[in-house]
Structure formats: C-alpha cells, structure tokens
Amino acid sequence: MSTLRERNRLRTRGDIASAAITLFEQHGYDNTTIEQVAKASGVSVATFFRHFPSKEDVLFADEDESAAAMVQRVAGRSDPAVTVAALAEPVALFATDLEDDRIFRLTHLVMTNRQLEPRSLRMRLRWEREIARQLAAEQGSSAPTQDDVLIASIAVSCLNTALRFWDRTSSPSGLSDLVRQMFARCSRIAGATDQVAESA
Incomplete structure (x- = not known):
C-alpha cells in the first residue's frame, strides 16, 4: 500500500510532467525553460530537480x-x-x-x-x-x-x-x-x- 508521502510525490511529479508537456506544445521544447515549467506546475525549481534531472528527462521519465x-x-x-x-x-x-x-x-x-x-x-x-x-x-x-x-x-x-x-x-x-x-x-x-x- 502506498504511503501518503509517496502519493504526494507521484502527484507532484505528474503535475510537473503535465505542465511541461503543455508548455512544450505551446512554445516549443527549445523555447521552454525549467523555470517556466516549475511556475506552471506550482513548484520551485529545486522541487523540479528533485523529480527530474533535466528538462529532457520529463519526456523520458x-x-x-x-x-x-x-x-x-x-x-x-x-x-x-x-x-x-x-x-x-x-x-x-x-x-x-x-x-x-x-x-x-x-x-x-x-x-x-x-x-x-x-x-x-x-x-x-x-x-x-x-x-x-x-x-x-x-x-x-x-x-x-x-x-x-x-x-x-x-x-x-x-x-x-x-x-x-x-x-x-x-x-x-x-x-x-x-x-x-x-x-x-x-x-x-x-x-x-x-x-x-x-x-x-
């Protein structure tokens, strides 16, 4: 059974990925920054990096x-x-x-x-x-x-x-x-x- 902490982690990770994909589609992969993804998903840049080592890793998670x-x-x-x-x-x-x-x-x-x-x-x-x-x-x-x-x-x-x-x-x-x-x-x-x- 998953813990509340694990569920929250997965939810945050999913929110980041969802925001990133939408921004990539709207503005292009190259033109989208990690700062923009973090802001759109409601997390800090540090939180982004706790879930994904790079912008590329969002697409290959x-x-x-x-x-x-x-x-x-x-x-x-x-x-x-x-x-x-x-x-x-x-x-x-x-x-x-x-x-x-x-x-x-x-x-x-x-x-x-x-x-x-x-x-x-x-x-x-x-x-x-x-x-x-x-x-x-x-x-x-x-x-x-x-x-x-x-x-x-x-x-x-x-x-x-x-x-x-x-x-x-x-x-x-x-x-x-x-x-x-x-x-x-x-x-x-x-x-x-x-x-x-x-x-x-």
Whole structure:
C-alpha cells in the first residue's frame, strides 16, 4: 500500500510532467525553460530537480518501466520461437499499452524535435539490447548471439517505424495496428529479398 508521502510525490511529479508537456506544445521544447515549467506546475525549481534531472528527462521519465514492460511482453509471448515473426505479437501488445493521449503527445514531441534524437536513439538501443538478452536467456546463453541481436533490432525497427507513422495521425489509438502492419511489411520485404537472391 502506498504511503501518503509517496502519493504526494507521484502527484507532484505528474503535475510537473503535465505542465511541461503543455508548455512544450505551446512554445516549443527549445523555447521552454525549467523555470517556466516549475511556475506552471506550482513548484520551485529545486522541487523540479528533485523529480527530474533535466528538462529532457520529463519526456523520458518512463524509460526504465518501458524497457521492463517490453521484455515482459517478449518473455510471455505465446509463440516461444526465437524469430522476428514470434515477436510481432508481444511488440504489438506492448504498443497497445502505449495507446493513450499522454504518450501520443510525448511521441509527437520526441519525433518532431531533433535535439531529442540522441536520447530517443539511446532508448531504442536499450530496447534492442534488453530483448536480445531475453532471447539469449531463453536459450540458456549468457550473451546474445548475432541472430538474437538481429532479431531484436528488426523487431524494434518495426515498432520505431510504427511510432513515426503514428505521430502523423491525429488519434492516440491505432499504434498496435501499425506495428502489426510493419511486421507484415518486413516479412514481405524479406521474402522479396530472398527471391532476388535465389534468382541471382
């Protein structure tokens, strides 16, 4: 059971994040200061820094939870095969968990600001690394093989492509459908590549 102090902490953190996202949308990420965010959320600058190390961290506050949730979906998949196709279902289910207005707005901010690209790439690489480790562990290995890394990279690429096209829509729903479409496209592209190789 959460304590009153913990509930207050989470509420303050949520208020700061909500105020920051609104200001980023209204004035742009680069043009918004931490002082403005603190004022809009009714806290001091010192309180802001107790919750977020930087302005960027407001948009990536769920990074640890996100990576853990991704691995949990992969570990609990219905098809235990270590293939790209077997990861389509868990990645789509992970995408379903992202289909809300707050994450949709966060995604738009991240996808439209080049200053955030390095952090976004770091998060993507973390997803790939964690999935590859999970696949290796399932096979009794302590380190991922080239196949594990490649499969994880392709799966995350399907998700990342879906996120980019999701950002161009006007609705927080539909991300999981886009993910499934990207996996299907990946399968078709791989099949076309195999046919070209066979005919060469």
